Amino acid sequence: MKKSEKIAGNVANYVDERTGAAKWLKKNLTKVFPDHWSFMLGEICLYSFIILLLSGTFLTFWFDPSQREVIYNGSYAPLSHVTMSASYASTLHISFDVRGGLLMRQIHHWAALIFMAAMIAHLMRIFFTGAFRKPREANWLIGVGLVTLGIVEGFLGYSLPDDLLSGTGIRIAEAILQAIPVVGSYLAFFAFGGQFPGHVFIPRIYTVHVLLLPGIFLALITIHLMLVWYQKHTQYPGPGRTEKNVVGYPLMPVYMAKAGGFFFIVFGVTAFLGAVASINPIWLYGPYTPGQISAGSQPDFYMGWLDGLVRMAPPLETHAFGHTISWNILLPGLIVPGILFTGMALYPFIEAWITGDKREHHLLDRPRNAPNRTAIGAMSLAFILVVLINGGNDIIATHFHLTINGIMWFTRIGIFVIPPLVFVATKRICLSLQRADREIVLHGRETGRLVMLPHGEFIEVHEELSPEKKFTLTQHEQNLPLAVPNTDSLGVRNPQGIKGKLRARMSQANAEQVPAPSESEAKALEGGHH
Amino acid sequence: MSNEISKFSDPGLPEHIHRKSDSDPMAEKRAEQQVAILFLISALGTVLTIASYIFIKQGTFVYLPILGDVEASQLFLGLGLTISLIFIGFGAVQWARRLMPDTEVIAERHEFRSEEIDRKEFVETIKERAATAGLGRRSLIKRSLGLALGLIGLTPLVMLRDLGPLPKKALNETSWKSGTRLVTDPGNRPIRPEDLEVGSVAQVLPELPEGTERTLENIGTDAVLLIRLRPTEFNLDAKRLSWTHNGIIAFSKICSHMGCAVALYEQQTKHLLCPCHQSTFDVTRAAKVIFGPAARPLPQLAISVDSQGYLVATQGFTEPIGPSFWERSS
Numbered sequence: 036m037k038k039s040e041k042i043a044g045n046v047a048n049y050v051d052e053r054t055g056a057a058k059w060l061k062k063n064l065t066k067v068f069p070d071h072w073s074f075m076l077g078e079i080c081l082y083s084f085i086i087l088l089l090s091g092t093f094l095t096f097w098f099d100p101s102q103r104e105v106i107y108n109g110s111y112a113p114l115s116h117v118t119m120s121a122s123y124a125s126t127l128h129i130s131f132d133v134r135g136g137l138l139m140r141q142i143h144h145w146a147a148l149i150f151m152a153a154m155i156a157h158l159m160r161i162f163f164t165g166a167f168r169k170p171r172e173a174n175w176l177i178g179v180g181l182v183t184l185g186i187v188e189g190f191l192g193y194s195l196p197d198d199l200l201s202g203t204g205i206r207i208a209e210a211i212l213q214a215i216p217v218v219g220s221y222l223a224f225f226a227f228g229g230q231f232p233g234h235v236f237i238p239r240i241y242t243v244h245v246l247l248l249p250g251i252f253l254a255l256i257t258i259h260l261m262l263v264w265y266q267k268h269t270q271y272p273g274p275g276r277t278e279k280n281v282v283g284y285p286l287m288p289v290y291m292a293k294a295g296g297f298f299f300i301v302f303g304v305t306a307f308l309g310a311v312a313s314i315n316p317i318w319l320y321g322p323y324t325p326g327q328i329s330a331g332s333q334p335d336f337y338m339g340w341l342d343g344l345v346r347m348a349p350p351l352e353t354h355a356f357g358h359t360i361s362w363n364i365l366l367p368g369l370i371v372p373g374i375l376f377t378g379m380a381l382y383p384f385i386e387a388w389i390t391g392d393k394r395e396h397h398l399l400d401r402p403r404n405a406p407n408r409t410a411i412g413a414m415s416l417a418f419i420l421v422v423l424i425n426g427g428n429d430i431i432a433t434h435f436h437l438t439i440n441g442i443m444w445f446t447r448i449g450i451f452v453i454p455p456l457v458f459v460a461t462k463r464i465c466l467s468l469q470r471a472d473r474e475i476v477l478h479g480r481e482t483g484r485l486v487m488l489p490h491g492e493f494i495e496v497h498e499e500l501s502p503e504k505k506f507t508l509t510q511h512e513q514n515l516p517l518a519v520p521n522t523d524s525l526g527v528r529n530p531q532g533i534k535g536k537l538r539a540r541m542s543q544a545n546a547e548q549v550p551a552p553s554e555s556e557a558k559a560l561e562g563g564h565h
Numbered sequence: 566m567s568n569e570i571s572k573f574s575d576p577g578l579p580e581h582i583h584r585k586s587d588s589d590p591m592a593e594k595r596a597e598q599q600v601a602i603l604f605l606i607s608a609l610g611t612v613l614t615i616a617s618y619i620f621i622k623q624g625t626f627v628y629l630p631i632l633g634d635v636e637a638s639q640l641f642l643g644l645g646l647t648i649s650l651i652f653i654g655f656g657a658v659q660w661a662r663r664l665m666p667d668t669e670v671i672a673e674r675h676e677f678r679s680e681e682i683d684r685k686e687f688v689e690t691i692k693e694r695a696a697t698a699g700l701g702r703r704s705l706i707k708r709s710l711g712l713a714l715g716l717i718g719l720t721p722l723v724m725l726r727d728l729g730p731l732p733k734k735a736l737n738e739t740s741w742k743s744g745t746r747l748v749t750d751p752g753n754r755p756i757r758p759e760d761l762e763v764g765s766v767a768q769v770l771p772e773l774p775e776g777t778e779r780t781l782e783n784i785g786t787d788a789v790l791l792i793r794l795r796p797t798e799f800n801l802d803a804k805r806l807s808w809t810h811n812g813i814i815a816f817s818k819i820c821s822h823m824g825c826a827v828a829l830y831e832q833q834t835k836h837l838l839c840p841c842h843q844s845t846f847d848v849t850r851a852a853k854v855i856f857g858p859a860a861r862p863l864p865q866l867a868i869s870v871d872s873q874g875y876l877v878a879t880q881g882f883t884e885p886i887g888p889s890f891w892e893r894s895s
């Protein structure tokens with residue numbers, strides 16, 4: 036026995052005699068993970084979170100979360116002798132007087148952007164492939180929670196340096212709090228310890244940013260991954276892949292090496308961005324004061340859609356009985372986002388109700404084979420896109436020589452018109468893709484080669500698909516509309532009424548599809564040809 | 566469901582194609598060397614990081630194409646870090662791809678739902694355990710526990726009460742009073758109408774009593790914009806016109822939408838624009854909203870001059886400034 040093997044044996048022995056874990060470990064070290072590029076999106080979320088923990092901890096060693104006023108005398112000359120908060124001054128200190136400090140700030144900020152972007156991409160992958168279906172609804176809910184908290188965490192982090200840009204963001208957050216009916220001004224005064232901006236807000240959000248939310252993230256991510264582990268990963272359909280198996284590579288060593296290596300690659304890319312791509316140069320904005328503002332200010336992209344919603348809101352307020360309700364703030368700031376996120380969280384349950392499907396699903400859908408779901412997803416993306424365009428309306432206007440007024444009206448109308456159009460278009464595209472699949476399975480792939488038949492006619496040679504390809508294109512289940520009975524067992528009209536009808540209609544829409552070709556159809560065609 | 570029956574059959578996992586490094590010892594050797602080289606490049610990256618940390622002074626700039634002037638210390642630290650990290654990653658992935666077994670394996674999956682008998686027994690067990698605690702019978706205990714648990718939820722709410730004072734009338738108040746002088750910001754000097762040319766804007770604050778320090782909270786409620794037009798350009802009712810002085814009109818600078826500083830004045834159109842959400846206010850018509858999400862005009866401050874010719878407020882604001890809140894009455 037080699038020396039290293041002996042050591043490994045001893046370690047395994049030590050652990051097992053104290054935990055009895057040998058059996059569990061043996062099984063799990065050979066656990067199978069399917070391989071696909073889209074499965075790396077979730078990994079990027081995890082890795083960027085770890086990068087945030089590491090770079091954030093570095094920043095805490097110098098960052099001073101205080102709104103105490105100080106006079107700056109660090110090495111950034113243009114702000115010499117300017118009065119500012121300690122948190123702004125310490126962020127300047129990190130940027131100019133701590134070696135690697137600016138790098139870490141930029142890595143932290145880039146990692147935050149990557150974290151959010153990867154979470155959103157991951158969520159889209161889960162949605163469009165139907166990975167949220169039973170038994171994975173809990174993980175979908177955790178995911179929606181993580182995205183929501185990620186937006187909050189990012190906003191708080193971005194607010195910490197107390198520069199002119201982020202202070203303006205806090206001002207807007209305060210206005211949203213203040214607009215909440217009945218308790219708004221109380222909430223605002225409690226959060227800010229009195230009148231805006233006060234002296235306590237930054238220290239308070241600091242605790243939330245570095246302790247409370249990261250703790251919650253850690254707990255949620257742990258549960259999320261344990262569930263993935265326990266329920267085993269989903270896989271894309273293909274030859275040899277069924278609802279009853281997982282095809283892929285074993286955890287040790289292949290998956291470990293790939294996933295571990297990938298962590299370093301993500302970290303490396305983030306470090307590269309931090310090194311060369313300047314982000315949030317707070318020294319250019321100056322310290323926060325409520326009487327000033329920097330023009331053309333843009334929030335991070337994960338906040339941009341909220342900004343766009345606020346910008347397009349109608350100028351509506353209700354004044355009655357000595358009270359004010361600001362629809363122009365509540366609608367875009369709380370009500371619409373609330374509906375969006377609630378809808379997103381409930382989607383798996385709504386879909387299951389419509390299809391009446393109570394089975395487990397471990398094979399993913401190709402998006403075209405679930406046209407209704409894909410269209411709903413595309414519609415939601417279109418909504419967010421229209422809103423985002425309005426969030427950048429000032430920048431777009433100057434770039435493309437348009438008027439802000441024009442863009443605002445375009446998006447105000449577009450928000451109602453474009454998403455439904457996108458829904459219809461996407462559904463049609465899915466159905467024609469299904470039709471195209473059907474064509475090539477039955478008639479083969481066009482090769483572009485022409486052959487002259489004996490009697491002089493030219494025909495194009497069609498190449499038959501491989502059995503693997505044919506299987507992949509036809510394996511999906513056919514959606515059947517729910518048979519919702521119109522009458523109950525006694526022949527009385529269905530007591531479910533509207534709810535039942537709605538369900539029947541939706542399940543009908545959900546079942547619209549081009550039938551997948553079957554082997555017998557293919558045989559019949561072949562017979563006809565020869 | 567005839568097509569269910571005659572679906573195309575599953576041909577099973579495609580045959581595994583072996584890599585060159587699986588059979589050719591030379592190729593294997595080459596792959597091994599390649600991985601080792603990648604790891605060594607990472608080591609060089611760390612050397613670069615440490616050298617940059619020690620030898621490059623902060624505040625040294627280098628010129629790079631596209632990026633322009635870049636601070637050298639952080640650039641080279643970052644590049645060193647990038648190389649050291651990314652090449653460990655490349656090495657590990659290459660190792661996995663070239664040298665580790667690349668045959669796909671199949672693991673079985675089982676339905677999560679337990680056997681019928683286990684499910685039954687589970688329900689029985691719960692019922693039985695619950696019965697031993699008398700959960701079904703002891704409604705007095707259940708109700709009092711419910712009450713206790715419900716009440717304990719109040720504790721954190723009560724305990725957070727001291728987070729801040731009650732708003733009382735604070736949201737309705739500013740430092741402006743009848744006779745308060747307007748002073749420049751920055752500079753803190755009182756101003757006369759002559760200091761302001763037609764077409765210009767100035768940010769002003771109220772003069773505070775001797776010895777009072779101006780806080781950010783003050784600025785957040787007191788900031789005012791002065792704009793001077795030709796008196797004939799106004800389109801105001803008599804009361805509002807009387808609040809102006811020789812073509813000078815004063816508005817709260819705190820946006821009536823969400824409180825940003827309304828900072829942009831367009832001289833030609835006489836519009837004030839808030840950069841946050843582009844609410845646009847027409848100065849000639851008492852800051853009426855002509856575009857954007859704001860629902861109310863900017864509050865106007867009534868001004869005049871005092872005996873020494875300095876601009877003063879003739880009264881405080883007649884309505885709360887800034888964003889709306891529940892208790893706001895108009």
Ligand code: HEM
Binds near residue numbers: 143244314
């Ligand atoms: C999911 C997690 C996180 C997100 C999305 C996030 C996001 C951000 C962002 C966008 C900034 C502004 C950076 C800038 O441009 O200056 C920031 C600042 C900061 N973050 Fe985080 N962060 C996260 C986790 C953490 C953790 C775990 C810590 C500490 C343990 C931390 C500590 C800090 C500190 C001290 C600052 C202020 C210093 C500075 O801005 O230079 N963050 N965060």
Ligand code: FES
Binds near residue numbers: 839843857858
């Ligand atoms: S805060 Fe001025 S437009 Fe929103």
